[in-house]
Amino acid sequence: MGLTILLSSAGGEPIYLQIANQIKTQILEGKLRAGDPLPSMRNLAAELRISFMTTKRAYEELEQSGFVESFTGKGSFVKAKDHQLFREEQLRRVEAALSEACEQARKAGVTSRELHEMLDMINGGDFQ
Amino acid sequence: MGLTILLSSAGGEPIYLQIANQIKTQILEGKLRAGDPLPSMRNLAAELRISFMTTKRAYEELEQSGFVESFTGKGSFVKAKDHQLFREEQLRRVEAALSEACEQARKAGVTSRELHEMLDMINGGDFQ
Amino acid sequence: MGLTILLSSAGGEPIYLQIANQIKTQILEGKLRAGDPLPSMRNLAAELRISFMTTKRAYEELEQSGFVESFTGKGSFVKAKDHQLFREEQLRRVEAALSEACEQARKAGVTSRELHEMLDMINGGDFQ
Amino acid sequence: MGLTILLSSAGGEPIYLQIANQIKTQILEGKLRAGDPLPSMRNLAAELRISFMTTKRAYEELEQSGFVESFTGKGSFVKAKDHQLFREEQLRRVEAALSEACEQARKAGVTSRELHEMLDMINGGDFQ
DNA sequence: GTGGTCTAGACCACG
DNA sequence: GTGGTCTAGACCACG
Numbered sequence: 001m002g003l004t005i006l007l008s009s010a011g012g013e014p015i016y017l018q019i020a021n022q023i024k025t026q027i028l029e030g031k032l033r034a035g036d037p038l039p040s041m042r043n044l045a046a047e048l049r050i051s052f053m054t055t056k057r058a059y060e061e062l063e064q065s066g067f068v069e070s071f072t073g074k075g076s077f078v079k080a081k082d083h084q085l086f087r088e089e090q091l092r093r094v095e096a097a098l099s100e101a102c103e104q105a106r107k108a109g110v111t112s113r114e115l116h117e118m119l120d121m122i123n124g125g126d127f128q
Numbered sequence: 129m130g131l132t133i134l135l136s137s138a139g140g141e142p143i144y145l146q147i148a149n150q151i152k153t154q155i156l157e158g159k160l161r162a163g164d165p166l167p168s169m170r171n172l173a174a175e176l177r178i179s180f181m182t183t184k185r186a187y188e189e190l191e192q193s194g195f196v197e198s199f200t201g202k203g204s205f206v207k208a209k210d211h212q213l214f215r216e217e218q219l220r221r222v223e224a225a226l227s228e229a230c231e232q233a234r235k236a237g238v239t240s241r242e243l244h245e246m247l248d249m250i251n252g253g254d255f256q
Numbered sequence: 257m258g259l260t261i262l263l264s265s266a267g268g269e270p271i272y273l274q275i276a277n278q279i280k281t282q283i284l285e286g287k288l289r290a291g292d293p294l295p296s297m298r299n300l301a302a303e304l305r306i307s308f309m310t311t312k313r314a315y316e317e318l319e320q321s322g323f324v325e326s327f328t329g330k331g332s333f334v335k336a337k338d339h340q341l342f343r344e345e346q347l348r349r350v351e352a353a354l355s356e357a358c359e360q361a362r363k364a365g366v367t368s369r370e371l372h373e374m375l376d377m378i379n380g381g382d383f384q
Numbered sequence: 385m386g387l388t389i390l391l392s393s394a395g396g397e398p399i400y401l402q403i404a405n406q407i408k409t410q411i412l413e414g415k416l417r418a419g420d421p422l423p424s425m426r427n428l429a430a431e432l433r434i435s436f437m438t439t440k441r442a443y444e445e446l447e448q449s450g451f452v453e454s455f456t457g458k459g460s461f462v463k464a465k466d467h468q469l470f471r472e473e474q475l476r477r478v479e480a481a482l483s484e485a486c487e488q489a490r491k492a493g494v495t496s497r498e499l500h501e502m503l504d505m506i507n508g509g510d511f512q
Numbered sequence: 513g514t515g516g517t518c519t520a521g522a523c524c525a526c527g
Numbered sequence: 528g529t530g531g532t533c534t535a536g537a538c539c540a541c542g
Contacts, residue, residue, distance in 0.1 A: 006136075109218075119243065
């Protein structure tokens, strides 16, 4: 079978975003490549036992962000690799993780300076 | 009813850790306080439709980490607040978020210097 | 062969604790040293004709108490000697023996003063 | 059924002593009383799947120490309660536990003075 | 009722 | 191979 999507009611992330983000991850990681077909919205909705409107919204998000294009009557397909777009999406993910770190740091009463120090500790000279 | 636990099969995090971490969060946030009873292991297992052994494992994790204590025949209860322990757990969470950020940065080809710059941008002078 | 573990159904001590305690003893006495591999959880279970879950529980106890570490795919190994930890474990054993003595003294109707006197008799000037 | 005896190959205590001591415990605790019959040596040997010689030695120990008497062709019976004997046996058990404590203390490098302090801590003012 | 232990099996990830 | 998780059931002690 083709695509593995795992949904979670925990965490509060909307289902359509969970779907879109997991498909983006598979595109970023090269598991889905230019021209590969996505499952039809109706099939995916049936598989995941969710509403067609939800898969539709997920695919719209993928189209708007430039990863996928859909052709009426033919289906949805991964677009040609756009390095600029890939980089932007990956930076967005770095930012999201850093935001989470800042949020946790705020709760923990960690100062900005300490946060930078922790970042260096964890980074451990792995790269410049 | 008392406790809200949301389980997710996505992300690969073991069920017992999801339970333990969500309960820790509620203790850290003061929603569960010293002396408060947790649901019995068997009741929680029934509610979540999982095995008793899995809720037991979650509660063991909470005991080992010092947030909860269980008494045979009595039940499980939130322990007295230990500021040192709370701080350590919160720092652990900051580290986990920073680790995730580093992992994403590595995938994105973001340098350490850029990562620190992004951290400053996001932190936005919110605090020193 | 490597490790000698003797299980007893008498005394009511859980099997996983018997295993953990006997391994701790061998580490305390230097029969098992830093880096030494323990038998795999499944092999030990087979040898002792008990469930894998029980040996796993024993090894978890050893990990939690800091004597052993396990690596998925690799096995379980004795950790580097930690004098502080060794001393704490040995003190725990002294306390356990003294608790047993107090329990017996209570049954025998021996007073605290008499108990101290008996302790001096037995200790017999062996050490200060 | 009458008597519960649990044997252990761990600990190195001879089987005949394990039997004798467990029966003494049941007499001390009043679970076996003056006049109560013990199982025949041959029956007990069969139940425990050990040699008749071993149960015989256990019963000889019980006779010598004054807890039991045997009548050829009739069987073995708990003797009338002898307070002096009970007290001596209980003191022997206190001593055994204290010896174990001293042994552990020696390994732990605990001084005599510290051992007395630990005894007071554990005793906790429970009794004088 | 409560928690505690143990089993015998399954399936997983890692390599 | 290794350890890690989970299940569905059993039986136990405590009260």
